[in-house]
Amino acid sequence: MKNYRFYKDEDGWFIDLPEWDGEVWELQMVAGADIFLDVLAQGKNEVFVTLSSTPFENAEVLIFEKIGRLEGFEFGSGAWYLLKEYKGITYNLKMWLCDVTKHPLVFGRFPENIYFC
Numbered sequence: 552m553k554n555y556r557f558y559k560d561e562d563g564w565f566i567d568l569p570e571w572d573g574e575v576w577e578l579q580m581v582a583g584a585d586i587f588l589d590v591l592a593q594g595k596n597e598v599f600v601t602l603s604s605t606p607f608e609n610a611e612v613l614i615f616e617k618i619g620r621l622e623g624f625e626f627g628s629g630a631w632y633l634l635k636e637y638k639g640i641t642y643n644l645k646m647w648l649c650d651v652t653k654h655p656l657v658f659g660r661f662p663e664n665i666y667f668c
Contacts, residue, residue, distance in 0.1 A: 552602070553603070554599055554600070554601050555568075555599070555601075556599050557580065557591075557592075557599075558597045559588070559597070563580065564579065564585045564589075566578050570656055571656065577649070582621050582647035583644055587613075587646050590642070590644075600668070602667050603665075603667070604660075609668050610667060611666070611667055611668060612635075613632040613633065614633045614634075614635060615630065615663050616630075616645070617630065617631050618631075618661065621647045621649075628650060631647055632645070632665060
């Protein structure tokens with residue numbers, strides 16, 4: 552279980568990984584992950600999220616759907632997840648998470664489910 556900071560600027564949402572040695576654009580949240588963060592942030596430009604690959608008390612869940620590329624992106628792969636509901640509200644929001652998810656700074660793999668609060 553780790554706590555992560557996400558921030559929004561004029562280019563969109565990004566995960567804040569100070570130890571990241573790649574390009575900043577690789578950390579951008581796109582294809583539904585940006586909408587997910589809009590929901591969590593409730594109008595703010597910053598949100599802290601606890602993420603885990605195992606369930607924990609009061610956690611919500613992103614359900615793994617499949618490994619797959621994002622159409623129009625020529626780099627890397629990723630995985631599709633579903634936010635079925637959040638805080639009792641049905642969303643059925645599909646989101647694509649890029650390879651940064653499987654970097655050791657995050658999960659090291661694409662988890663079966665991602666638990667968050």
